[in-house]
Amino acid sequence: MESRILQLIAALRAGGVRVSLAESAEAFTAVDLMGIQDREQFRLSLRATLIKDLKDLPVFDKLFPLFFGSGNPPAMMGGNPMDDMTPEEASQLADALRQFAQNLRQRMERLMNGEQLSRAELEALGRMVGLNQVDDLRYQNWMAQRMMRALAFPEVREALKELIEELQRMGMSRDRVEQMRNMIQQNMQGMREQIKQFAGERIAENMSERPRGERMDDLINRPFHALSDADKKVLQNEVKRLAAMLRTRIALRQKRAKSGGLDPKATIRTNLKYHGVPMEIKHKDRARKPKIVVICDISTSMRFCSELMLSFLFTLQGQVRKTHAFAFIDHLESISEDFSGSNADEAIASVLWRMPSGSYNTDLGWSLNDFQSEYMDTLNGQTTLIIVGDGRNNYYDPRIDIFSTMTRRAARTIWLNPEPPYLWHGDSDMRKYAPMCNNVLKVSNLRELAEAVDSLLAG
Amino acid sequence: MIDVFGSTNSVKSELGKQRYIASNEISTIVFLAQKLGKPLLTEGPAGVGKTELAKAIAGATGRELIRLQCYEGLDESKALYEWEYSKQLLYTQLLRDKLNDTLGQAASLTEAADKLAKEEDVFFSNRFLLQRPLLKAILSEQASVLLIDEIDRADAEFEAFLLEVLSDFQVSVPELGTLAAKHRPFVVLTSNNTRELSEALKRRCLYLFIDYPTLQEELAVVRLKVPDLNPKLAQQAVEFVQRLRKGDMRKSPSISETLDWANALVALNASNLNKDVLEDTVSILLKHEADLQKAKRQYINPPPPPKPRPTDDFGRITNN
Numbered sequence: 001m002e003s004r005i006l007q008l009i010a011a012l013r014a015g016g017v018r019v020s021l022a023e024s025a026e027a028f029t030a031v032d033l034m035g036i037q038d039r040e041q042f043r044l045s046l047r048a049t050l051i052k053d054l055k056d057l058p059v060f061d062k063l064f065p066l067f068f069g070s071g072n073p074p075a076m077m078g079g080n081p082m083d084d085m086t087p088e089e090a091s092q093l094a095d096a097l098r099q100f101a102q103n104l105r106q107r108m109e110r111l112m113n114g115e116q117l118s119r120a121e122l123e124a125l126g127r128m129v130g131l132n133q134v135d136d137l138r139y140q141n142w143m144a145q146r147m148m149r150a151l152a153f154p155e156v157r158e159a160l161k162e163l164i165e166e167l168q169r170m171g172m173s174r175d176r177v178e179q180m181r182n183m184i185q186q187n188m189q190g191m192r193e194q195i196k197q198f199a200g201e202r203i204a205e206n207m208s209e210r211p212r213g214e215r216m217d218d219l220i221n222r223p224f225h226a227l228s229d230a231d232k233k234v235l236q237n238e239v240k241r242l243a244a245m246l247r248t249r250i251a252l253r254q255k256r257a258k259s260g261g262l263d264p265k266a267t268i269r270t271n272l273k274y275h276g277v278p279m280e281i282k283h284k285d286r287a288r289k290p291k292i293v294v295i296c297d298i299s300t301s302m303r304f305c306s307e308l309m310l311s312f313l314f315t316l317q318g319q320v321r322k323t324h325a326f327a328f329i330d331h332l333e334s335i336s337e338d339f340s341g342s343n344a345d346e347a348i349a350s351v352l353w354r355m356p357s358g359s360y361n362t363d364l365g366w367s368l369n370d371f372q373s374e375y376m377d378t379l380n381g382q383t384t385l386i387i388v389g390d391g392r393n394n395y396y397d398p399r400i401d402i403f404s405t406m407t408r409r410a411a412r413t414i415w416l417n418p419e420p421p422y423l424w425h426g427d428s429d430m431r432k433y434a435p436m437c438n439n440v441l442k443v444s445n446l447r448e449l450a451e452a453v454d455s456l457l458a459g
Numbered sequence: 460m461i462d463v464f465g466s467t468n469s470v471k472s473e474l475g476k477q478r479y480i481a482s483n484e485i486s487t488i489v490f491l492a493q494k495l496g497k498p499l500l501t502e503g504p505a506g507v508g509k510t511e512l513a514k515a516i517a518g519a520t521g522r523e524l525i526r527l528q529c530y531e532g533l534d535e536s537k538a539l540y541e542w543e544y545s546k547q548l549l550y551t552q553l554l555r556d557k558l559n560d561t562l563g564q565a566a567s568l569t570e571a572a573d574k575l576a577k578e579e580d581v582f583f584s585n586r587f588l589l590q591r592p593l594l595k596a597i598l599s600e601q602a603s604v605l606l607i608d609e610i611d612r613a614d615a616e617f618e619a620f621l622l623e624v625l626s627d628f629q630v631s632v633p634e635l636g637t638l639a640a641k642h643r644p645f646v647v648l649t650s651n652n653t654r655e656l657s658e659a660l661k662r663r664c665l666y667l668f669i670d671y672p673t674l675q676e677e678l679a680v681v682r683l684k685v686p687d688l689n690p691k692l693a694q695q696a697v698e699f700v701q702r703l704r705k706g707d708m709r710k711s712p713s714i715s716e717t718l719d720w721a722n723a724l725v726a727l728n729a730s731n732l733n734k735d736v737l738e739d740t741v742s743i744l745l746k747h748e749a750d751l752q753k754a755k756r757q758y759i760n761p762p763p764p765p766k767p768r769p770t771d772d773f774g775r776i777t778n779n
Binding site: 018020022023026029030033034040041044045047048049051052053054057240244245247248251273274279280315 | 500
């Protein structure tokens with residue numbers, strides 16, 4: 001039992017749930033307390049101790065039955081329609097079956113008899129479709145389908161359909177045919193369930209055996225442009241974790257920051273009630289939370305980097321006073337209102353849906369023009385201006401004039417660029433923009449991005 | 460009333476006596492939280508009875524409920540303790556004569572200062588310590604239930620501070636020393652999930668997600684709290700609310716809104732949920748204009764639904 005619980009925990013971790021050592025220890029304590037007789041209580045004690053987030057609940061609900069059985073009896077077979085056949089009917093069936101090829105006939109008979117697949121057969125099927133290399137539950141249905149195809153399931157189904165028609169033609173009674181059809185139907189469903197369950201269990205076991213950690217470190221350091229779509233999904237979870245970590249750090253830093261100077265006005269006001277004897281000293285705000293204006297390039301080349309940057313900023317909302325977010329490809333759009341909800345993923349998805357990347361020409365110059373005409377007032381002496389982009393303008397006018405006004409209005413300007421300085425040529429206007437920024441940071445992978453976010457909130 | 464719950468069933472029945480209907484899930488996890496002595500973090504949409512749960516636990520165990528309502532900008536002085544400056548000042552004023560007596564006999568300034576120093580405990584004693592909920596829960600003579608409501612509204616800084624308190628239930632007040640809890644309070648935290656809580660906090664808690672209730676559960680709540688509503692109407696009303704929740708509303712109706720609605724139906728003496736009654740009262744359930752319009756369009760005057768025609772493996776249309 002213990003090893004099974006450990007396997008479940010390992011599989012949860014592989015499925016992207018953060019389970020700490022303390023939590024897994026607690027799961028064992030809870031199981032000790034509640035016992036394992038009552039399956040539901042057992043499930044709940046594991047769930048309450050291991051899962052701490054709504055979005056992780058489905059992962060648990062999916063994995064738990066794979067390790068501890070679904071609690072339902074195994075998939076029921078419909079029964080054997082040949083049990084109570086008259087000899088005449090049996091011979092009709094035999095005739096009808098004779099027209100199919102040998103191997104197909106055997107499979108059909110098995111299905112009709114309601115025989116389940118043996119463990120060895122399932123293993124063999126799994127090996128055939130490469131089930132042992134799969135360690136992601138999203139592939140469960142797909143693997144099950146491949147296993148059924150390896151069993152020639154579609155062909156058998158077609159053949160059974162023909163068989164039924166044939167029997168009807170041969171004059172078997174209507175009720176009888178209907179009864180057989182239902183039974184076969186149930187048997188097929190049963191086998192499907194069996195295969196799916198097996199695939200799920202096997203994948204879950206593979207998940208629990210997968211070594212942890214290495215892959216993630218590798219991904220964090222891999223440049224954005226070298227990431228596959230699957231990697232990006234994995235990374236997005238990692239961003240959440242990194243952001244949460246950063247948030248705690250920044251929050252503590254802001255909390256522990258040295259007190260601000262004496263605030264004479266507030267002090268006099270509070271101490272009026274003590275006859276002006278300074279009993280309570282008021283200080284100015286402890287730490288200055290930055291105000292941020294971020295302008296993100298979301299053209300295809302920059303999209304992922306911007307997306308990650310936005311999810312960082314979204315998660316850090318509590319640590320900054322105000323964020324204005326803008327996105328551009330060929331023109332500028334304010335995307336702040338998309339981030340008013342609670343879910344960063346949805347917010348980002350809605351932005352990307354509104355501004356799909358196409359064969360647009362990235363034009364920062366024109367976007368700056370948009371910014372100047374509508375949003376210039378968001379910049380003032382307390383604002384940090386952040387640009388996320390590669391500064392490639394497709395030879396359009398870079399509008400250095402607007403950019404320099406912006407940098408003068410903002411308290412400081414930070415540019416996050418995935419390209420290192422030696423690549424700033426061709427249609428890159430980086431060399432023109434860079435001298436006006438307080439800081440140009442190279443962010444070509446997640447680690448660098450996280451460091452950049454940390455440093456810009458350090459104030 | 461019982462001091463501690465003996466089993467999950469007793470959790471269920473005791474909470475039931477407090478007119479709180481606990482599902483198996485809730486009672487199991489509450490029992491577990493009590494056994495393990497861990498804080499219980501409940502999450503879920505607004506109005507599903509998270510706060511009620513804490514109240515019911517307090518009621519069932521006969522413990523005092525100490526509530527800390529979180530909000531943006533909540534800080535230690537509001538949550539933990541504060542020195543009552545004005546009272547201290549008042550005492551100094553009133554005791555001035557006594558002070559003069561005591562200090563007047565002193566021969567030198569140093570002696571006076573020493574004497575004053577000996578008495579300073581008087582001014583930094585429990586007498587002048589304004590206990591806020593957290594300290595109250597720690598110092599309470601009897602075990603208590605500490606409800607930290609809507610923790611997601613407090614700032615991350617406060618959360619970090621709360622962590623320290625929740626991990627060992629002791630606080631240090633510089634003037635008094637370290638104060639440790641005599642009894643560990645049963646801690647219930649609630650969150651509406653408006654922002655992610657820190658991992659460290661979650662790690663220290665047991666997690667309970669309370670979702671909207673199923674039809675049966677909600678019906679039971681309505682029957683319990685609004686006994687005057689006739690059973691048939693109650694059934695219809697709850698079915699309607701459940702349908703609304705399935706729709707994509709900006710704000711789904713909560714249980715408390717269902718109860719308000721049920722009370723309204725009793726007050727209006729409605730005998731049937733017909734179109735007029737629905738149109739008149741649906742605004743009790745839905746608070747957004749867009750939701751109201753949508754509900755009127757989709758549920759009160761619905762277009763006839765298209766019939767799906769499922770087929771089985773043999774391509775036949777199944778009739779069910």
